[in-house]
Amino acid sequence: MEKRVITDSKRRRGLTAASALLGGVLVLSACSGDSDDGDGGSDAAKKPQSQSQADKAAAKDASAARIKITPKNGEQGASINNAAKVAVTDGTLSSVSMKTSEGTEVPGTIAADKKSWKPDGQLERATSYQITAEAEDAKGRKSHENSSFTTVSPANSFIGNFTPEDGSTVGVGHPVSIVFDKAITDKKAVQSGITVSSDSGQEVVGHWFNEKRLDLRPEDYWKANSTVSLKLDLDGVEGADGVFGVQQKTVTFKIGRSQVSTVDAKTKQMTVVRDGKTLKTIPISAGSPENKTYEGQMVISEKFKETRMNGATVGFTDDDGKGEYDIKDVPHAMRLSTSGTFIHGNYWGAKSIFGSANTSHGCVGLQDKQGADDPKTPGSWFFDNSMIGDVVVVKNTGDETIQPYNGLNGWNMDWSKWQAGSAV
Helix, strand or coil, X not given: CHHHHHHHHHHHHHHHHHHHHHHHHHHHHHHHHCHHHCCCCCHHHHHHHHHHHHHHHHHHCCCCCEEEEECCCCEXXXXXXXXXXXXXXXXXXXXXXXXXXXXXXXXXXECCCCCEEEECCCCCCCCEEEEEEEEECCCCCEEEEEEEEEECCHXXXXXXXXXXXXXXXXXXXXXXXXXXXXXCCCHHHHHHCEEEEECCCCCCEEEECCCCEEEEECCCCCCCCCEEEEEEECCCCEEECCEEECCEEEEEEEECCCEEEEEECCCCEEEEEECCEEEEEEECECXXXXXXXXXXXXXXXXXXXXXXXXXXXXCCECCCCCECCEEEEEEEEEECCCCCCEEEEECCCCHHHCCCCCCECCCEEEECCCCCCCCCCHHHHHHHCCCCCCEEEEECCCCCECCCCXXXXXXXXXXXXXXXXXXX
């Protein structure tokens, strides 16, 4: 009897504890369910809902300004001319910074309407850049964007070295001559990106001498006092497999007065004609019978008040391999060919040879004075009255006509053959 009372008492205490425990669970569940009202409850249960609300609030208050940076982040082989740009919609740019990977700042300008930005000049090849931009919307809320890219490498790009130079004035015979630093296999694509025009209205046609050289000229000499423009639109043009152009520029040069000088090796005289009128006749000494001067139309491509001429550089050597001549101060020298033909002053020959004998190794000589300091000599006069691009026609030497690619001498090619060398 005593045992049963104790047992019942324990049972009642257990039921009471169980009821209390169950009640606690029910109360806990009820509190959790009422958490939307914000009355008590567990912080752990509230956190996901609070974070979601915060995210929504942040998104709702984000800047409407949208920044676009080109090139895209991580791009390789970007253009050095016009790839780098920043633009914004639904806002205005407040700041843009562009730096190289070494930290060098790249100058740039935000447009007047603050909608765009670009670098002030051409970028460097094979260089990594980073652009950081900030913009604001109408409510003053800020937006940020970053991008990093690398420009095209020299190994994967080509450039054309051209003449005449921008802003120069040249004679009527000067063609536009472009020498590329890599062999061009898609000549049509490259030539299509090059335009040469003259305000004289002359048709200009290009001719490829080889995989690297393209010359452009009209059928006849340029019109005197005209203006010629060369436009290079080669940025991104694939000139060979995996090799792209990077140049994007326009070059303008002037054509001066018309001057064509004719050297007659038979009479040993040179007649200088300017704008259709004979300006002067000068006695000359051309190449000897053993070393005749090339015939043909030649264009002055360089001028030197004094220069050294060593026969060894053009194949004139003695039995010891030394140059047959080595004159270190040749006065008033003007180049007519790549291979070494010049028209120049001569102070070492007797005055009597000029106009009476052809004695040179292939150049055209004019009487001159050592030191190039006497303006009264024929050599000095012709030098002072000539410009790069003037034409010197040589005839009656008995030698072959100079090759069109030897110097700026494409005028020695028939027009139909010249046109046939065009890729467009």
